[in-house]
Amino acid sequence: GQQLNQSPQSMFIQEGEDVSMNCTSSSIFNTWLWYKQDPGEGPVLLIALYKAGELTSNGRLTAQFGITRKDSFLNISASIPSDVGIYFCAGQEWSNDYKLSFGAGTTVTVRA
Amino acid sequence: DADVTQTPRNRITKTGKRIMLECSQTKGHDRMYWYRQDPGLGLRLIYYSFDVKDINKGEISDGYSVSRQAQAKFSLSLESAIPNQTALYFCATSPAGGDEQYFGPGTRLTVT
Numbered sequence: 001g002q003q004l005n006q007s008p009q010s011m012f013i014q015e016g017e018d019v020s021m022n023c024t025s026s027s028i029f030n031t032w033l034w035y036k037q038d039p040g041e042g043p044v045l046l047i048a049l050y051k052a053g054e055l056t057s058n059g060r061l062t063a064q065f066g067i068t069r070k071d072s073f074l075n076i077s078a079s080i081p082s083d084v085g086i087y088f089c090a091g092q093e094w095s096n097d098y099k100l101s102f103g104a105g106t107t108v109t110v111r112a
Numbered sequence: 113d114a115d116v117t118q119t120p121r122n123r124i125t126k127t128g129k130r131i132m133l134e135c136s137q138t139k140g141h142d143r144m145y146w147y148r149q150d151p152g153l154g155l156r157l158i159y160y161s162f163d164v165k166d167i168n169k170g171e172i173s174d175g176y177s178v179s180r181q182a183q184a185k186f187s188l189s190l191e192s193a194i195p196n197q198t199a200l201y202f203c204a205t206s207p208a209g210g211d212e213q214y215f216g217p218g219t220r221l222t223v224t
Binding site for chain 2: 006009030031033035040041042043044045048050088090092099100102103104105
């Protein structure tokens with residue numbers, strides 16, 4: 001699978017701030033997934049998106065499946081210290097036999 | 113109890129040694145995957161299996177082999193470990209026809 005372009009690579013955020021990160025690809029995707037990885041743990045699925053234009057929330061997290069089907073966005077509202085971690089996007093192409101392509105991750109650090 | 117377990121969680125071995133990493137799941141999923149994670153590179157697919165009789169190479173299979181002993185068990189072997197195989201290794205599962213993958217806690221492997 002292709003490598004997705006995920007940005008920013010890292011961010012320092014103030015507690016209480018809203019933040020955004022995004023992922024882009026050169027191919028059309030059928031599914032976008034967002035994961036969070038805490039230190040010493042495996043990635044945990046946060047949100048799954050299946051339809052272009054879809055907007056889905058999970059608590060303070062909101063993710064969108066881009067209209068072009070080549071991008072996705074994740075927003076975190078009112079950041080708190082436990083939001084620290086690495087956030088990964090992942091996508092599945094129609095032709096890619098149910099294999100996922102992953103972004104390199106966005107490392108989030110919260111300033112208390 | 114965790115749905116996807118990996119053993120060992122940490123392993124230090126010497127160059128040239130054979131190593132086996134094991135993965136078990138209680139989710140009842142047909143599909144299992146092995147990934148490698150290196151800093152700044154995200155997750156890269158090593159091997160995947162869609163059922164007990166199905167084994168497929170991923171993007172970085174050289175130097176690795178796998179065995180799907182049962183629906184619930186998928187092991188990864190390094191026949192002759194080398195230092196550049198030092199990394200975090202993750203097992204994941206997904207249901208047949210589903211895109212969402214669920215990850216184990218990971219194995220940190222160091223080859224000296």
